[in-house]
Structures are given as structure tokens and as C-alpha cells.
Amino acid sequence: MPKLALTSKAIERLKLPETGQVDYFDKTLPAFGIRLGSTTRKFFVVTRIHGKRARITLGDAKVGDGPGLSLSEARQKAGDVVEQAAHGLDPRQKRKAEVDANKKRTANTFGKVADDYVEKYAKRTKRSWKQDERILDLYLKPKWGDWPITDITRADVVDVLDEIEDGKIKGQRKGGTVAANNALAVVRKLFHWAMDERALIETVPIGRKMKRGVVVSRKRNFTDDEVRAIWKAADTIGGFKGAAVKMLMLTGQRRAVVMGMKFSEIEGNLWTIPGDAEGRAKNKREHVVPLTPQALEVIASVPRVEGKDHVFGTGWRGDRPLNIGSKLHNEFTEKCGFDDWVWNNLRGLVATRMRRPLNVSPAIIDAVQGRLDQSVQGQHYDANDYLEDKRAALTAWANLLDRIVSGEDAGNVVDISEVRA
Known part of the structure; x- marks a missing residue:
């Protein structure tokens, strides 16, 4: 096979064969060379891998300003291949792994x-x-x-x-x-x-401080004046919307649960929220909420639409629950005069006031609001467990809310033990 002192100019001057292939070995690096085809110029190196002679293609040769490996890059790559082979490594396997990895990378868009x-x-x-x-x-x-x-x-x-x-x-x-x-x-x-779960990436490209702006906290302590303002706004807005917000404040249940309240779920003064897969209870367990006289009064205030089961639904778009989102929230904040709160804060209001000043235990508050107790006792929780305790807690809260709304001194409250008695 012919040998040639390979230079960039020499490679450009080499004439491509009309047919077949011609190999030129480098005089400087004998195992290194270039193979010419009718349309190609490819660098290669010959070495021994596990005792067997092997020709390793390094890549296309760069001609002029075109793509490909420069002569110096090809020589460096050839040296790397020879060194890998000397250590018993097969560069062809590495390249196959790189090709497979690239295919996987481009396939998983x-x-x-x-x-x-x-x-x-x-x-x-x-x-x-x-x-x-x-x-x-x-x-x-x-x-x-x-x-x-x-x-x-x-x-x-x-x-x-x-x-x-x-x-x-x-x-x-x-x-x-x-x-x-x-x-x-x-x-x-x-x-x-x-x-x-899929092992598609090695790291997650998200930093700890990428969250934007200041979002209203789920924890919000309302003053008595603010509680009164929200209730008065519900009075002013009235209808299904005002009644729904009052029910949020009286029961402390999740917004989606209250909005989806159905007449068929109410029996006497008990409201049973279904816990199946189609139900609205977040933990998918049936949840019973005792309804206070104040809550029953709110339900009685909304008109019953014939053929419709949802309590807070006009019926004009079918038997669908009311949606209270940002539009209604904006309407409330305009009437209240403050906007640093979200609907979920009303649920927190109930829990906070039950704990202090009403002295309701955290376990009963969780039972009232349908939070799942992960303890051994909680795993055997029945929907009717703590029913009288829940009734006492909700009654004490409804009475306190009455006093706040009426402007009476809410500091002199009745302890829950007296309500239970």
C-alpha cells in the first residue's frame, strides 16, 4: 500500500479513484492513513484488539472549509484508539454505545x-x-x-x-x-x-428558587372585621354564589366539595360526602359533616331547581356545580376592601378559630375537615366516628361566627365542652 507524508494540502491534491478504494498510509504515523473512494475521504487507523488486527474508521476527512476531521484531529483520535486497544478496550463498542445513546436521546423528545x-x-x-x-x-x-x-x-x-x-x-x-x-x-x-421512573434523564433541570413572585399563602389569619366583611359581601352578592361562600365559612370543607354539594347527599342534619372514585372527598373516603342550624338555613335560602340535584347550581347549564373562581373572588375582594386571601383561606379560618379560642382538639378538627389520619387508629376510621364531637365543634364555630358577624364581643366565647354538654 502506498505511503505518503500526509498534510492538509496533500489530502486536497489526492485524486479520487473512479471505482474501488485506495488506501494511503501516513509516513509520520504508520498505522494511520486515509482511504479514498469515488466520493469519499475517510481517516482510519490499524491496530490490534484482543490479538486480532482491526481497521477502525475515524471519520470523514476535512477538505478546505468543508465538514469533517482535520488532519491533527484525526491523528489525535488515532492515538486515542491505539491507546484504548493497548488497554484491552474496543473503541468500536464505545462508538456503538454512543450511537445507541444518541438514538435514544433523539427518540425521547x-x-x-x-x-x-x-x-x-x-x-x-x-x-x-x-x-x-x-x-x-x-x-x-x-x-x-x-x-x-x-x-x-x-x-x-x-x-x-x-x-x-x-x-x-x-x-x-x-x-x-x-x-x-x-x-x-x-x-x-x-x-x-x-x-x-423512566431513567430517561440523569438530573432534573429545575432549581430550588425558580418559583415566581409572592403567592398568597394558604395560611392567613383573618381579623374579626375581615371575617365580618366577607360574610357581608356574601349577603350583598346573594344568590347561589353568596350562599356557597357562606357554606364554605360554616363547614370548613374544601371548595370543590362544597360547590358539588347535592340535595341527595343530605339527610336531616347530616351531609354525607361520597368517598368513591367519583366522589369529591380528596382521600376517597366517605365523609359525614353535621349541618348546624345556620348551615341548614343557608341551604334553605337557595331555590330548589326542579330536576336538579346540585344545591349551588342555577341549572341553566344542566345539573352542574357552581364554579367560584377568580372572577367571583375579585368581586368579593372589591366589596371587602382587601385582596390578600384566597378561597382556601376560609377553610384555614375554620380550623384556626376551632383551635383557638374554641379549644377543639387537632384530631377533631381533622375529622371535621375530612383530613386522613395516618395513624393506626386513623386507618380504622369510620365515616361516622367522632360524629357528636364534630357536631359540637361545628356548632361552637357557627355560634362564634354569628357573634362576629353581628359585631358582638367574640372574645367571650363558649368553650366546646359546654357546647358538647
């Missing part, structure tokens, strides 16, 4: 992983899977859909959160802190799922 996340995880484990799907379809898949998921960096996450917060995503109604943080929560869960 963010869009594909997002679809798998919805089908294989979110739909099976999350009631809010439709919200996850909507966030992925609206904000993230249009941005990263064709990207290999392994290529997404922290900077990419920051960029898309900025766009969501500023309302710059196509099809987005409005931006804001809440929208950005909701997207962050979904994409964080997706990346952790991709890493922990």
Missing part, C-alpha cells in the same frame, strides 16, 4: 415524554390530570416538543417561565405568577418522573 407522562402517570394517579395536560399542550410542548428531553437546561426552564409570566405564549389568555408557578409544578413533576 420532550413531546413524547410529555404524552407518556399524561397517559402512564397523570391519568392514573392525579385527579387534576386534565390541568397537567392543558399546561403541557399550551405552554411547554409548543416550545420544547421536538427537543430531546436530555437537552433541556435550567436556562431553558427559566426562559419559558418568563414567557408564561409575561403572557407571551401563543394562545395564552393572560400571564402572571400563578400561571408560571402552575407550569413549574407540572414540569418539575414530569422531569422527576422521567428520571426516577
